[in-house]
Amino acid sequence: MEKEENQNNTMKDNNEPDKEATKAEETLNTEDHDGADQNVELKENAKETTPEEKITELEDKVARTFAEMENQRRRFEKEKEEAFEYGGYSFAKEALNLIDNLERSKQVLESDEKLKDTEALKKSLEHLDIIKKDTISIFEKNNIKAIESLNKKLDPNFHQAMIEIEDNTKEPGTIIQEIQKGFTIKDRLLRPSLVGVSKKTSKKDEKTEENKQNTEDK
Numbered sequence: 001m002e003k004e005e006n007q008n009n010t011m012k013d014n015n016e017p018d019k020e021a022t023k024a025e026e027t028l029n030t031e032d033h034d035g036a037d038q039n040v041e042l043k044e045n046a047k048e049t050t051p052e053e054k055i056t057e058l059e060d061k062v063a064r065t066f067a068e069m070e071n072q073r074r075r076f077e078k079e080k081e082e083a084f085e086y087g088g089y090s091f092a093k094e095a096l097n098l099i100d101n102l103e104r105s106k107q108v109l110e111s112d113e114k115l116k117d118t119e120a121l122k123k124s125l126e127h128l129d130i131i132k133k134d135t136i137s138i139f140e141k142n143n144i145k146a147i148e149s150l151n152k153k154l155d156p157n158f159h160q161a162m163i164e165i166e167d168n169t170k171e172p173g174t175i176i177q178e179i180q181k182g183f184t185i186k187d188r189l190l191r192p193s194l195v196g197v198s199k200k201t202s203k204k205d206e207k208t209e210e211n212k213q214n215t216e217d218k
Contacts, residue, residue, distance in 0.1 A: 092144050092185055100180065102132045139183070147182040149175045149193045158182060158189065163196040170198035 049057075106128050115121040136146065147158050154161055154173045162179055170176055175195045182193030 088142070089185060089188070089190070092139070092142070092183075093190055095139075096183060096191060098135055099132060102128055102135070143186045144190065145184055147184060147193045149178050149182070149195050151175065154195070154197050158184075158192055159195050160192040161197045162194050164199045165196050166201045167198040168201055172197075172199050174198045 106125060109115060109121055109124055109128075112121075115124075139145070149159060151170075152175050153171075154175060159175065159182070163177070165176055167174075167176055174197060175193075176198050177196030178193060179196060180194040183190040
């Protein structure tokens with residue numbers, strides 16, 4: 001009995017190294033498999049971006065960066081030029097009120113019955129005209145010019161029609177009254193001229209006029 005037990009124990013001892021060897025072999029196989037996967041992944045990454053492709057990609061990025069910088073430079077130059085050319089736009093527009101107020105002052109003085117045909121009125125109007133001319137001269141030196149309107153065809157770019165006036169002696173759409181003078185600053189509109197334009201007499205008005213003439217003849 002003791003011999004049999006000793007033999008069984010010896011067989012177990014002999015089998016245990018085999019199991020350990022099997023486990024070691026499996027571990028090695030797993031490591032080899034993982035190493036092979038890593039090598040495949042590295043090869044795939046190497047195939048994805050070659051040095052030439054990286055250089056091309058970098059060149060494209062650099063080209064785009066330079067293009068953006070150039071666009072920004074051009075925008076800056078344009079904004080700087082506009083600021084220099086039209087920096088006084090708002091001030092010039094407000095300054096036009098000086099001319100308007102001078103014109104209104106003249107109209108008030110001329111409509112005052114107490115001052116009518118007096119020397120004081122004559123001198124006051126002369127001084128106002130001098131101030132107005134000097135103001136317009138200063139404007140012109142700064143490229144602010146009045147828009148010529150009277151007897152010209154209505155141009156929506158420079159004129160704004162406020163009223164229509166019947167006048168058969170002028171072509172329809174001709175400016176025959178200037179309510180408020182318009183101005184430009186260089187090639188930009190500062191404010192449009194407010195004007196009255198001509199229109200043909202309506203047929204109803206023509207018949208009324210004919211009836212009046214016939215009545216007067218009778």
